[in-house]
Amino acid sequence: MARMRIRLDPWPVDLEGGQLTLAPFQGDLIDIETPRWAAIPARPLPQGLRRVYVVDGKRRMESRVFLEDAHGSAGMGGFGAFVVGAVSLCPHGTRPAELLDVRAQRVLAHAPDLLVNPTQLSPRDPHTGQLLYTPVATEGSDPLAPLHRLQALMLNAEQDLSHAYASSVPFDETDDTEPLTALTLQDGTLRRGGATLGGAVVGYVKTMQTQYLPPDRVGLLSGLKPGERTPILHMKSETGRSTRFTWYVRLCEAAFYQHPMSGVMRLEMYAPPEPDFLPRTVREVANLSGTLLCRLGSAPHKDPRAPQNLIPTAALEQAMTRAMGSADLITRRIRAHIAAAYGQEAVA
Amino acid sequence: MVLGTQDVTPVSFWFAVLPGASVQLDDLVVVGTRKPDGAEVRFYGIVDHVRTRHEGVTFDSDVQDVVAGLLPASVSYAARVLVTRVHPENFIPPQPGDAVRHARDADLRMALSADKMGDKAFPGGLLADGQVMPINYRFVNGENGGHINISGISGVATKTSFALFLLHSIFRSGVMGASASAGRALIFNVKGEDLLFLDQPNRDVTAREADAQAQKGLPRSRYALMGLPAEPFRDVQFLAPPRPGSSGTIVAHVEQRASGVTPFLYSLREFCLRRMLPYVFVDRDASVNLGFVIGSIEERLYRLAQGADTPYLTVEDWQPDTEQLLDEDVRFDEMGGVRLSTFAQLVAYLEYKLLDANDGEGDRRWVGKQAPATLQAFIRRLRGVQKHLTPLVRGDITVTQAAQYRPDPLKAGVQTTVVDIHTLSATAQMFVVGVLLRDLFEHKERVGRQDTVFVVLDELNKYAPRDGDSPIKDVLLDIAERGRSLGIILIGAQQTASEVERRIVSNAAVRVVGRLDLAEAERPEYRFLPQSFRARAGILQPGTMLVSQPDVPNPVLVNYPFPAWATRKDEVDDLQGRAAQEVGEDWLR
Secondary structure, eight states, X not given: OOOOOOOBOSSOTXXXXXXXXXXXXXXXXXXXXXXXXXXXXXXXXXXXOOEEEEEXXXXXXXXXXXXXXXXXXXXXXXXXXXEEEEEEEOTTOOSOOXXXXXXEEXXXXXXXXXXOOOEEEOOSSTXXXXXXXXXXXXXXXXXXXXXXXXXXXXXXXXXXXXXXXXXXXXXXXXXXXSOOOEEXXXXXXXXXXXXXXXXXXXXXXXXXXXXXXXXXXXXXXXXXXXXXXXXXXXXXXXXXXXXXXXXXEEOSOOOTTBOTTXXXXXXXXXXXXXXXXXXXXXXXXXXXXXXXXXXXXXOTTTOTTTTTSOHHHHHHHHXXXXXXXOHHHHHHHXXXXXXXHHSHHHHO | OBOSSSOOOSSEEEEEOOTTOOOOTTOEEEEEEEOTTSOEEEEEEEEEEEEEEEESOOSTTHHHHHHTTOSOOEEEEEEEEEEEEEESSOOOOOOTTOOEEEOOHHHHHHHTTHHHHGGGEEEEEEOTTSOEEEEEGGGTBSSSOEEEEEEOOTTSOOHXXXXXXXXXXXXXXXXXXXXXXXXXXXXXXXXXXXGGGXXXXXXXXXXXXXXXXXXXXXXXXXXXXXXXXXXXXXXXXXXXXXXXXXOSSOOBOOSSOOSSEEEOOEEHHHHHXXXXXXXXXXXXXXXXXXXXXXXXXXXXXXXXXXXXXXXXXXXXXXXXXXXXXXXXXXXXXXXXXXXXXXXXXHHHHHHIIIIIHHHHTOOHHHHTTOOHHXXXXXXXXXXXXXXXXXXXXXXXXXXXXXXXXXXXXXXXXXXXXXXXXXXXXXXXXXXXXXHHHHHHHHHHHHHOSSSOEEEEESOHHHHSBSSSOOHHHHHHHHIIIIIHHHTEEEEEEESOGGGBOHHHHHTEEEEEEOSOOHHHXXXXXXXXXXXXXXXHGGGOOTTXXXXXXXXXXXXXXXXXXXXXXXXXXXXXXXXXXXXXHHHHHHHHO
């Protein structure tokens, strides 16, 4: 009888879900690169690739509010902030990495049909600036609607940022004129639209919440060596609404006490709905992805989600948190502002 | 911009240096902040810390990722300022975000309180960026304070050079106004014959200054920037002790300089009349009784010397063992007396009076009630210094010679007097310094404070040690404590201020520190240096000093130019600036 084995999920327990959840995938999966299911070694980075952008976003609800407008309508809302940003780096290490466009935006999400003036939180003194919240209406009056609205705004901004930087991916067999010079790595799955967005944007999925591979293929994931990848697959979601090219890479060896897929990450790129051919750029990106990600992967003593949480991402997250300002301080200023603007003295 | 992540106080704050800007230690900066009522308060200060670090990274090893271009991090370049002045005096803190600028021109004058000095400022050196550092003359000449003290380890040859540079600056910058010609300097040369060429141009100065100018990127030479002529000292007299053993002719005891050095000496009668005996004894406090003996003998000698004006003394109550040859010019009233014409004879006479007369009892009026042991100690000490003082205190000279070779630092037409004492033994050095300073002090007590006299004395720790007592130390203390009101300014130097009498160092208004031993720098005498300066005092290069003056609460680092006067014989510009060929033609003619 085989011995029972227990192995650890490498991620901290207070994160929502572990690295491994493995819900079975119900959509379609097609071999588009090769029918031979075997590890493909990483290739060196092409000299032409000079810019890699790592894009991420972050949001925060700062205060939930109950709003009553001048006409007597009332509803829920919330003061929130989101920030998206990018790290621009040269994969060959020719220049220092820099943070791009890390700027917080603040919104006052409120129930629809309320008349809301742009809310200005007045500064306390001339040295610490002002907080300006732009009102946006939510889609419903669900108490969570403001949070969802905030999330949607963030994702859109993230998407826009990703595509603003990347080289375009020609989805036409005859058109391969544009070389791959700029690549965007985006934290999480690609969420919106499809191939129409274009752009060499790679979504990297750190967790394995869905088990896309059929049981006879999963074994390869444990067998990958650092830098190696699986062949590219064409994937269509259960609903059929989104299509992606996807592949797995391993960033580092799993420690003996960790589950064998702990260093593995799934990558995806936009794909046209009909899987007729694999664009050259996608194959190029897949080939270099192992080399690039092994270089960008962080170390466990520095980041609990290593190596999947990339070095630039960790820095970016830190910068984004900083850009939103101290939550305690902002909550306090919102309260002070409301007290000053609508308090008893103001009424009297 | 003033940092908001560190405490900002009215006396010290950190600021961030923006990309493209740079700031170094000792830079003077200014920051303005506005009070709620709109009034501006400006803070002037000196940078005493600069540092850079990676910002936004957590681990030391992150630097590899940053350099590899993977991890975005910014370099935080920040500097700490010690505030030297707040104007107007509202001690509010600056606000984070206030812009910090280099202090230039008017701001620089404010930062160094030059506005308070007015026309009483003289250049004390150049700041790191080539701007002139003014020193308030009122704190040098005794008006508000006086005296300059310089510390630094030897071998880096900076103490005397800086003292001379300050003198040059005081004399030639015009800060003394109309009385410039009246200022005088008395310089004791204790080491080598370095200072015997002060009146000669230095042949290296042009090249060295051009070098320094190029290195520091200055618009003009350092002398020009400070408005000082690159010239040697003027109106200098050189005094040196006579060569020992030459009884007939009196020749100055110097090796390198052939002419222009006047020998100096005292007549035996002056020695007694002007009560120089105590200055022979450097360890007066060895026993209390010895002090009494010295006092009473001093008085006896004084009385003995009364009534005549010959350089020698005549005594009637002594028959020395050796046959005295009668000189031809013996005077009638000396008939029957014995002439004391050398220091050795004086000692022999004293020995007779104290120990031998009356069959070993001594002359009762001279002996007093002192025990023989004390008297013997007294004579033994005198014998010990006899050899060293014999060339200096003489009776075998004519009255004219005595007057001619009497050292007079206040001689008309002389601005700077260099007294070379490096050939003398330690005791004789003490004697010369003590007697000269005492005379000077007594003279100034009579005439008052016009004509400031600057006394440059190296190795103060020898003349005024912290422990022990000596007549020289008393004179120096008098000068330190009362001299400034009489117009005697002590420019003292020593390796270790901790070994000098505390009252002398603490009386100096301007304090200068060159390179220090790091252990020495931690002693309480250097508390006026902030900690960061104390640490840095160990790495100062020659030509760089930290200057502290009452107007500016923090010391300021300055460098000063290469001397325009020769400090060694081989530096003398004997061509006077002309080409060698021209000079050669003069000779051939």
